[in-house]
Structure formats: C-alpha cells, structure tokens
Amino acid sequence: MLTKPLNRCLVPFTQFAEPKPNAGREECWFTIKEDTVSAFAGIWRPSDEGNVYAFLTCEPNPLVKPIHPKAMPVILHPDDYDKWLAGDEADEFAVPFPSQLMSLVSDGSERE
Numbered sequence: 001m002l003t004k005p006l007n008r009c010l011v012p013f014t015q016f017a018e019p020k021p022n023a024g025r026e027e028c029w030f031t032i033k034e035d036t037v038s039a040f041a042g043i044w045r046p047s048d049e050g051n052v053y054a055f056l057t058c059e060p061n062p063l064v065k066p067i068h069p070k071a072m073p074v075i076l077h078p079d080d081y082d083k084w085l086a087g088d089e090a091d092e093f094a095v096p097f098p099s100q101l102m103s104l105v106s107d108g109s110e111r112e
Contacts, residue, residue: 001043001045002043002056002090002091003090005085005086005087005088007043007044007045008041008042008043008044008084008085008090009042009043009044009053009085010039010040010041010042010076010081010084010085011039011040011041011042011053011055012037012038012039013037013038013039013040014031014036014037014038015029015030015031015105016029016030016031016040016073017029017030018030018064018067018068018072019067019068020067021066021067027106028067028104028106029104029105029106030063030064030102030103030104030105031102031103031105032075032097032101032102032103033101033102033103034101035078038075038076038078039075039076039078039081040055040056040073040074040075040076041055041056041073041074041075041076041084041090041093041094042054042055042056043055043056055073055074056073056074056093056094057071057072057073057074058071058072058073058074058094058095058096059071059072059095059096060072060096061096061097061098061099061102062099063099063102063104064096064099064102067104072096072097074093074094074095074097075097076093077097080093
C-alpha cells in the first residue's frame with residue numbers, strides 16, 4: 001500500500017496519547033508546539049465495511065521513548081504533506097519527529 005500514492009492520506013490530530021507505563025489505562029498526551037493541527041502519515045483502502053484507515057509508526061524520539069519505547073506515530077512536517085501524498089519514496093518519512101518540536105502536555109497524573 002505504501003508504494004501507491006493513491007492509498008496515502010493525512011490523519012489530522014491536535015494531540016496524541018501513549019499508554020503510561022505500568023499504569024493501567026492512564027495515558028500521556030503529546031502535541032506539536034507550533035501547530036494547532038498536525039498530521040500523521042496515513043494509509044487507507046476501501047473494504048466491505050467502508051473505507052479503513054491507519055497511520056504509520058517509527059522508532060520513538062527521545063521525548064516519547066520513556067513512555068513508549070517501541071514506536072511512535074510518523075508525524076509529517078507541513079512542508080512534506082504534498083511529498084507524502086504524491087511522492088515515490090514513502091519509506092523516507094518513517095523517521096521520528098524532532099522531540100524539540102513537541103511537548104508532553106499531560107502525563108496523566110491529574111486524571112482520575
């Protein structure tokens with residue numbers, strides 16, 4: 001699916017969560033500092049149930065890694081949206097988003 005630009009999409013988000021380690025259903029929330037809405041690198045396909053969507057993951061950056069050491073979503077820079085949607089090299093985007101451009105907005109400690 002990654003080789004076909006027609007199956008790629010942008011998955012908008014304002015924040016995303018990762019499960020807090022060893023804390024049941026508690027979550028840690030992350031955001032991009034300078035953008036109100038950002039986008040994950042997504043893929044989609046039609047199914048018998050309707051269109052289905054997913055987003056890609058990559059190695060975690062230093063901000064996410066202590067919370068989720070296995071993976072984080074592939075977050076696209078706005079300048080890369082068109083290249084993701086139409087370009088030939090999808091795998092070049094599977095890199096961690098720079099942690100200095102992100103914030104941990106909630107560590108779940110204030111939730112009940």
